[in-house]
Amino acid sequence: GESVGLHLPTLSVQEGDNSIINCAYSNSASDYFIWYKQESGKGPQFIIDIRSNMDKRQGQRVTVLLNKTVKHLSLQIAATQPGDSAVYFCADTGRRALTFGSGTRLQVQP
Amino acid sequence: DAMVIQNPRYQVTQFGKPVTLSCSQTLNHNVMYWYQQKSSQAPKLLFHYYDKDFNNEADTPDNFQSRRPNTSFCFLDIRSPGLGDTAMYLCATSRADTQYFGPGTRLTVL
Numbered sequence: 001g002e003s004v005g006l007h008l009p010t011l012s013v014q015e016g017d018n019s020i021i022n023c024a025y026s027n028s029a030s031d032y033f034i035w036y037k038q039e040s041g042k043g044p045q046f047i048i049d050i051r052s053n054m055d056k057r058q059g060q061r062v063t064v065l066l067n068k069t070v071k072h073l074s075l076q077i078a079a080t081q082p083g084d085s086a087v088y089f090c091a092d093t094g095r096r097a098l099t100f101g102s103g104t105r106l107q108v109q110p
Numbered sequence: 111d112a113m114v115i116q117n118p119r120y121q122v123t124q125f126g127k128p129v130t131l132s133c134s135q136t137l138n139h140n141v142m143y144w145y146q147q148k149s150s151q152a153p154k155l156l157f158h159y160y161d162k163d164f165n166n167e168a169d170t171p172d173n174f175q176s177r178r179p180n181t182s183f184c185f186l187d188i189r190s191p192g193l194g195d196t197a198m199y200l201c202a203t204s205r206a207d208t209q210y211f212g213p214g215t216r217l218t219v220l
Contacts, residue, residue, distance in 0.1 A: 034207075034209075036211075041214075041216070042213055042214065043114075043116075043200050043202075043211035043212050043213045043214045044153065044200070044211045045211070046208060046209075046210065049207070049208060089152055089153075093207045093209075098153075098155070098202075098209055100152035100153055100154075101152060102151070102152050103150075103151075103152050
């Protein structure tokens with residue numbers, strides 16, 4: 001069936017390094033993607049989104065890259081900080097509701 | 111600030127004792143969603159309202175019901191909670207594609 005999935009369950013980086021979190025999707029009809037950050041005990045927080053007519057979008061310290069050829073999405077976080085420690089989900093809104101990937105836990109080491 | 115509010119933040123109930131979780135929003139969004147999120151898993155959609163139009167996911171147990179008396183409020187009723195219903199319950203709203211989440215209600219069934 002259609003799915004949105006993540007490659008790595010846990011990513012550990014040093015403070016100040018750049019982080020890259022990857023996501024694969026299978027629905028070629030997907031046209032809108034969102035990255036959410038979820039801290040422990042809190043609801044998902046919107047980080048950045050991208051539509052399928054784009055291949056890159058930048059925010060503050062974050063960049064999302066979309067490769068439609070291989071159905072791959074990535075979130076890049078520049079100069080990772082301790083406050084970036086959280087679980088990151090990609091989500092697909094090919095239909096009205098979100099389909100979430102399984103999540104990647106980002107651990108920032110001091 | 112416009113936001114999605116969930117009450118209570120923590121709820122403990124006994125096996126089989128009905129429980130109601132509430133969600134309110136000041137965003138005036140026409141779509142509201144309920145998700146269930148178990149430990150270390152991605153949020154799973156239970157149902158959503160598009161205005162007053164109720165949309166149930168095929169695999170949502172009959173034990174879970176929802177009410178939306180007006181645009182601002184939406185309730186999740188669990189008629190006979192089981193131990194497996196222990197989870198975080200997330201409410202979200204949207205007008206277009208992007209969903210905004212509340213902080214969640216952590217439900218524990220004893």
